[in-house]
Amino acid sequence: MELSNIEKLLEKYFEGETTISEERELKVYFTRETVPSHLEKYKNLFQFFSEESTIMATQDLKLNTGRKFRYSWIGIAASVALIAGMFLLKPAPTPSEPVDTFEDPEIALQETKKILNMVSQLMNEGKQELVYLNEFENTTKELIK
Amino acid sequence: MKERAFITLTNGFKDKLFRLARRLLVSNEEAEDATQEILLKLWRNKSKMAQYKNVEAFAMTMTKNYCFDRLKAKQANNLKIVHSNYKDEQASLQRQVEAKDSLDWVGKIMDDLPEQQRMIVQLRDIEQYDNAEIAKMLELNETAVRVALSRGRKKIREELLKKHNYGVV
Numbered sequence: 223m224e225l226s227n228i229e230k231l232l233e234k235y236f237e238g239e240t241t242i243s244e245e246r247e248l249k250v251y252f253t254r255e256t257v258p259s260h261l262e263k264y265k266n267l268f269q270f271f272s273e274e275s276t277i278m279a280t281q282d283l284k285l286n287t288g289r290k291f292r293y294s295w296i297g298i299a300a301s302v303a304l305i306a307g308m309f310l311l312k313p314a315p316t317p318s319e320p321v322d323t324f325e326d327p328e329i330a331l332q333e334t335k336k337i338l339n340m341v342s343q344l345m346n347e348g349k350q351e352l353v354y355l356n357e358f359e360n361t362t363k364e365l366i367k
Numbered sequence: 368m369k370e371r372a373f374i375t376l377t378n379g380f381k382d383k384l385f386r387l388a389r390r391l392l393v394s395n396e397e398a399e400d401a402t403q404e405i406l407l408k409l410w411r412n413k414s415k416m417a418q419y420k421n422v423e424a425f426a427m428t429m430t431k432n433y434c435f436d437r438l439k440a441k442q443a444n445n446l447k448i449v450h451s452n453y454k455d456e457q458a459s460l461q462r463q464v465e466a467k468d469s470l471d472w473v474g475k476i477m478d479d480l481p482e483q484q485r486m487i488v489q490l491r492d493i494e495q496y497d498n499a500e501i502a503k504m505l506e507l508n509e510t511a512v513r514v515a516l517s518r519g520r521k522k523i524r525e526e527l528l529k530k531h532n533y534g535v536v
Contacts, residue, residue, distance in 0.1 A: 278385070279381055
């Protein structure tokens with residue numbers, strides 16, 4: 223294309239009045255190897271435009287379809303199973319009333335007394351060991367009057 | 368709609384969404400996140416997809432709004448977007464590297480434009496949408512698009528001339 227034509231197109235271009243196809247012509251013209259020196263400065267511009275249009279996004283689109291859905295069903299199933307298990311596997315409440323082990327109340331009293339005696343005897347034996355602790359009591363009494 | 372069909376549909380304009388997001392947010396990572404987010408949103412609303420006349424334009428509008436929200440959130444947090452897309456500005460001996468550098472200058476100039484002009488130049492000069500499509504995507508009227516486009520291009524030319532004549536921007 224002739225130079226004068228290009229210059230006219232450039233003028234129109236900067237006024238924003240060129241059509242897409244005219245702009246394409248300009249792009250083709252300026253991406254050539256040789257351009258007259260007074261138009262050299264526009265070369266970068268059009269080269270930049272054509273270079274920019276080749277940049278591509280590198281990440282691939284990941285759509286997590288279905289998977290989310292499946293996992294949510296597993297969650298629901300697990301909670302249902304848990305609640306059902308709690309109700310179904312709960313053991314029948316045991317009667318809390320104690321059962322009598324002796325027929326005669328007299329014998330039962332004696333047995334109880336015997337056991338209580340044994341316990342108090344063992345406790346007294348244990349308490350004898352605590353005599354040494356009185357030593358602490360003495361010293362604090364001396365200090366705090 | 369099946370996953371496969373959705374992916375083939377969105378693959379047609381996924382890169383365009385990414386590039387728009389990248390133009391607005393500058394950072395590659397942020398732009399990747401934005402693209403994923405937009406596509407997932409579309410996927411979640413796939414039942415309504417049949418109602419949209421133009422899914423691509425709709426996705427572009429979503430991207431624009433999403434990026435604006437992100438930018439606003441960043442501003443409110445007083446956080447700068449951290450990005451590493453800019454090349455080191457050290458002078459290079461190799462001609463090729465220099466050429467690459469001057470292309471980066473154009474990118475920098477573009478990133479300094481007001482957001483609206485930046486988006487319009489992006490959509491028009493890089494993605495080659497026509498003004499009517501851009502107007503619909505950005506919820507503007509066509510005259511506003513043409514004016515902003517012309518202003519954006521002129522601003523870029525001005526900065527390029529500065530750089531060309533004095534070597535500074």
